[in-house]
Amino acid sequence: MIIVMRKNATVKETGAVLKKIEELGYKPHISSGEERTIIGVVGDDRRVPMDQVFEPMEGVERTIPVLQPFKLASKEFRPSSTVVKVGNVAIGGDEVVVMAGPCAVESEEQLLAIARIVKEAGAKVLRGGAFKPRTSPYSFQGMGSRGLELLALARKETGLPVVTEVMAASDIELVASFTDIIQVGARNMQNFSLLAELGKCHQPVLLKRGMMNTLEELLMSAEYILSNGNQQVILCERGIRTFEKYTRNTLDITAVPLVKQLSHLPIIVDPSHATGKWDLVSAASRAAVAAGADGLIIEVHPQPDQALSDGPQSLKPERFLSLMKDLQKVAAAIGKKM
């Protein structure tokens, strides 16, 4: 970390900062410029929240972190890519993996029908919500444990592994017993109690980026899971909140290559939530694959206007099929399988 002293910092103030650095077990490194004194703190300063120690001290203008705050999630810690395996499916390797299905599980018929369709089209994982986080308490909140049973049934019928969201720590065990990948929704990205508990379970976790969280924060949330013992984390970019009004969110496509630079974890893209409009899903999906995403998670529904949730952003089967064909070409163009 670097500590920038104020222009008019006194010798006494600077001395107090140096003393504190040594008390904490670090070595200070002073550099006196024309206008400012700058103090480098040598040593791994991630152990203590250094900014919170030094910023309140008299004479300190600000502190500047040098190291990234995440460690286990970093590329430096683990230079080779993590590949998360779920049955026969490998996420983070040289194949683009598509997860698809309805926003919410609504009935056995609906789920099985969609599961067969997306498998046919080439999807490798079935998605479907049993517990639905909804802005309004009056909206459909999901089928709960009955939904989980249906997901397990669809898995049995189709052979597709299943990803579904968990909203409460108390449901982790239940969800884990029925499904293959446990999803943390965008609104729970910084639900640290939930993350810590997921770190203790043995199933892959799909961690969605919060709609107003930085990539650094996403990687810090992954760090919660990793540092609690679970190394199977898949990150997901699903759009961030901006001032633009035509789309539900703004897909931050550059998150894909950035995460690849910063971390060894796989990253997939959710074009359905990122755009909020089915007629933008295809273009967003192609862009994600071209940018190097390890996979996609797409909402598909045979009758979007009958969907109990997220109809406007769900693709009809025929459009999904056509999209999958397009994506295979784009994947091939950048040297990936699909």
Next chain:
Amino acid sequence: MIIVMRKNATVKETGAVLKKIEELGYKPHISSGEERTIIGVVGDDRRVPMDQVFEPMEGVERTIPVLQPFKLASKEFRPSSTVVKVGNVAIGGDEVVVMAGPCAVESEEQLLAIARIVKEAGAKVLRGGAFKPRTSPYSFQGMGSRGLELLALARKETGLPVVTEVMAASDIELVASFTDIIQVGARNMQNFSLLAELGKCHQPVLLKRGMMNTLEELLMSAEYILSNGNQQVILCERGIRTFEKYTRNTLDITAVPLVKQLSHLPIIVDPSHATGKWDLVSAASRAAVAAGADGLIIEVHPQPDQALSDGPQSLKPERFLSLMKDLQKVAAAIGKKM
């Protein structure tokens, strides 16, 4: 709700929309403009997520909500202001209530010392974190249940009611048994499982606005608590995330009068988190009182550089005392007590 048809929508498409409206038990109201056909849906359309039903239909360009999605939280539902009472303290009336204390409970000595200081200065509620949501898994996570015991002790010593954060539904009962107001942190504003559980308890809830959330979403989260049975909700504006880099967040001061227009619930301001810098807390606090806030929640620490959390934004006791005097003058200027 209003449904705007595309310019080239066919008679068949428009017919399907009209039929669907009637199926759902509403009355359609058609208005044919020069360029577009617009269909009004008459009836309380909050029962079903209408946008999700109609937007996927062929020929529909978009839907426009007319009614606000929150009901119990709205001023229309309850025109008179809600006053939340905690012991002798009334939040939402004609008095500006200041809650103050350390970011985190660190020790008996620390907490009691600060509790006496803030009481002396005129604070009416003691704040202090026992469970701390931290971005990094390596940062101090709070004292947990021991922290709650210390808060109860400080309450006994000073007579000040206590507000503290709960991070997990499984801790609600524990936290409720030791404290007076239960806080939902910004990162949990849309942790709907937690909100629903808090709706079933009998203690006042301090609901902080998420850094990424609109005021409509804040009121919808309050609606979760209200609709589950708990009417004692205090809202808190604590800064939102923007592109500005000098401050930790951007205090949305206009949230105060807006919430007063839209809702009957009290709203307080957290100038410490909103700015992230102690030397901006005073100006932000004065602004909040002048804008009509029902109260403030301020971080105070005798030695900010020793604080285990949020040192940079904590006020020293003498500054807090001086601020309280300034705030009394501002409160008086707008006809409020303090």
Next chain:
Amino acid sequence: MIIVMRKNATVKETGAVLKKIEELGYKPHISSGEERTIIGVVGDDRRVPMDQVFEPMEGVERTIPVLQPFKLASKEFRPSSTVVKVGNVAIGGDEVVVMAGPCAVESEEQLLAIARIVKEAGAKVLRGGAFKPRTSPYSFQGMGSRGLELLALARKETGLPVVTEVMAASDIELVASFTDIIQVGARNMQNFSLLAELGKCHQPVLLKRGMMNTLEELLMSAEYILSNGNQQVILCERGIRTFEKYTRNTLDITAVPLVKQLSHLPIIVDPSHATGKWDLVSAASRAAVAAGADGLIIEVHPQPDQALSDGPQSLKPERFLSLMKDLQKVAAAIGKKM
């Protein structure tokens, strides 16, 4: 437009609104719901700023626009795509057009060297700044008219048409005399005086989206140029400002398919400014082509650390060459030429 009356609006207030609508020459269309009266205004309401007329009236809660505010720029006005032709180059057709060159023109040697390199690699237009908008008055402001002469020289040498920025209305004639496409920078997207003047000239205009502007505003700025008589407008997405800190801006990739839905104008992407980092330019470029962009504008510099401007986001020649090969494959995968 739709006017939503307040719940408690009086008959007199509603009457005044109806009267005003008729005064302005429109037909009102009343719909009385359970909670609100809604008044539709039938007729093309883009002639007057209706929200500004009705929102201040007593009893009015809010107004909701139904029609898009842009007309000449809209797909409805002109369903077939506009193709902008510059010499042999057609922008907006079935070919992906790459514009490349240095951020700033620095010298004859530098410009000619880069011009030859980018032509060799397959770029069809040469970019280079002569007038540079810089945040700091102390930064290099560009070579001015000497830079324009060098651009004209490079055009003569290579045959590549040239695009360069104009910053002041008084320079339009000068810039037009030396170059082929006139660029409006992001910071001038709402410099309406400049836009109106460009509408009167006869050269294609490359209009960059402001970092703070919605797509609706971008199309309204295009409308300024179109309505003043110049139909040759190329739009450019170059990243918007968000809270994310790793990148200079956030590339709004969905802007590409959205503009294609809303407008007939071509849209290209600037991956250099959108990311601010050369090692993200390739992924962003591939994504842009896959999303359907009509072209790209990329900064290339043989020695980025010697560049007088934007070195960190400039590609070295060998990387640009390699990128062009990748892009050709992606273009082919989606059925486009390059």
Next chain:
Amino acid sequence: MIIVMRKNATVKETGAVLKKIEELGYKPHISSGEERTIIGVVGDDRRVPMDQVFEPMEGVERTIPVLQPFKLASKEFRPSSTVVKVGNVAIGGDEVVVMAGPCAVESEEQLLAIARIVKEAGAKVLRGGAFKPRTSPYSFQGMGSRGLELLALARKETGLPVVTEVMAASDIELVASFTDIIQVGARNMQNFSLLAELGKCHQPVLLKRGMMNTLEELLMSAEYILSNGNQQVILCERGIRTFEKYTRNTLDITAVPLVKQLSHLPIIVDPSHATGKWDLVSAASRAAVAAGADGLIIEVHPQPDQALSDGPQSLKPERFLSLMKDLQKVAAAIGKKM
């Protein structure tokens, strides 16, 4: 500036960076940590855009500026507050100065009527737009030079100095000849050609913050004016663009104390544009005064629904009068005159 080398930077790469630092006339200062080598650059590095020189070099991870990029605008350069004098009015001293008037000059009757009203209520400067920047080319664009004549007439009648916006460099002389303070609108905050020209004129400039510009950028734009010779700059916070939808913009109230810390220039607040709704203007104005603003600029119109521009955010005369009385109390409460 500080240069952070990559973890695996080679000796050769580090050597090249050191050599470049010395070539530019600075002294390097090396600090080798456990994971990174950090190089401090000693000397005033504002002369060259150092980040652009070093970030493209091999082995460099990133650069971190230490000094603020603005100089003449900084508090360090000039510790005492700048007071801008316009006739008898002093902006930046111990008095809160209110500027008020219509959004746009519409007619002699309208302007004179409002001018008398706002003077009566205690405003010290008359505002009114003659050249109006409008998002739509079809909206009223202002009366132009006839508007300027009317402003001069109103000044003569009431004795109030006048502030109005200039949109083009070619109009500066004309505007200066009729008015007292020249306003730069938010959309032109980074119209550097215009700023440079205003630096050469001899009239006070009211510089509005762009809706998506940082305070650092605002101060850099002020630096353009100051460094060109004009020291009379008044800054104006007018709301920034965020994701919140209820208000037109989000008033960044903390900008007031922050600018006071960073700069010697006066700062005023525009509550009309910041909120976009007349019923929020009063609360926002009180907050601004309580936060320490040097003044306010408020839109007033006797018949907002007849206004040709910005009706929804204009105060009626009686509300303005009532607000002025409230503001006097708040100003007194914080020890200021009004």
